[in-house]
Amino acid sequence: xxxxxxxxxxxxxxxxxxxxxxxxxxxxxxxxxxxxxxxxxxxxxxxxxxxxxxxxxxxxxxxxxxxxxxxxxxxxxxxxxxxxxxxxxxxxxxxxxxxxxxxxxxxxxxxxxx
Amino acid sequence: xxxxxxxxxxxxxxxxxxxxxxxxxxxxxxxxxxxxxxxxxxxxxxxxxxxxxxxxxxxxxxxxxxxxxxxxxxxxxxxxxxxxxxxxxxxxxxxxxxxxxxxxxxxxxxx
Numbered sequence: 001x002x003x004x005x006x007x008x009x010x011x012x013x014x015x016x017x018x019x020x021x022x023x024x025x026x027x028x029x030x031x032x033x034x035x036x037x038x039x040x041x042x043x044x045x046x047x048x049x050x051x052x053x054x055x056x057x058x059x060x061x062x063x064x065x066x067x068x069x070x071x072x073x074x075x076x077x078x079x080x081x082x083x084x085x086x087x088x089x090x091x092x093x094x095x096x097x098x099x100x101x102x103x104x105x106x107x108x109x110x111x112x113x114x
Numbered sequence: 115x116x117x118x119x120x121x122x123x124x125x126x127x128x129x130x131x132x133x134x135x136x137x138x139x140x141x142x143x144x145x146x147x148x149x150x151x152x153x154x155x156x157x158x159x160x161x162x163x164x165x166x167x168x169x170x171x172x173x174x175x176x177x178x179x180x181x182x183x184x185x186x187x188x189x190x191x192x193x194x195x196x197x198x199x200x201x202x203x204x205x206x207x208x209x210x211x212x213x214x215x216x217x218x219x220x221x222x223x224x225x
Binding site for chain 2: 003031032035040041042043044045048050055056058067090092094101102103105106
């Protein structure tokens with residue numbers, strides 16, 4: 001049972017560099033989410049997707065872009081990394097069926113921007 | 115729009131004592147409520163969820179929560195905590211496409 005898999009698990013970037021974080025789920029879930037976790041601030045929603053080919057902005061979308069070309073994958077891109085984007089990033093997915101509506105999370109990506 | 119307020123950032127408690135972690139929510143639509151736990155350097159795991167029906171919800175590891183619509187609360191309780199319960203706990207609300215989290219409560223269990 002792979003569930004939700006995030007790659008990479010750790011990354012150090014220099015200011016101005018770009019990178020893509022990959023989230024893959026094998027549960028055929030419709031909804032996928034990207035969050036960032038910072039101390040004392042909980043999880044803040046960056047972008048989300050309710051289905052293949054659709055994305056929407058969350059609470060803190062600036063500086064990030066996303067794509068959902070395949071149902072099982074949700075990519076988060078940083079075009080020009082800034083130190084303020086140092087954080088732990090979590091991907092989550094869930095079905096739209098009510099009775100199973102809890103989200104399943106990946107193990108996180110720890111990103112440091114220097 | 116939905117929002118979640120966790121009223122305590124840290125809760126210290128001695129082993130075998132009871133604990134309550136408080137959560138208040140706001141939503142303009144029907145809500146589904148969750149408590150997640152995060153152990154150090156790990157992702158989030160579901161503790162319990164409220165979708166409908168009985169307002170007292172039982173979860174894993176002996177935790178339970180009570181949904182109170184009039185007070186818009188969903189407090190988490192455990193009658194006797196263990197050292198292994200030391201973790202960060204998140205309350206979350208799902209009132210539509212988004213899943214919104216509170217800021218988290220760190221539960222520190224002392225021996």
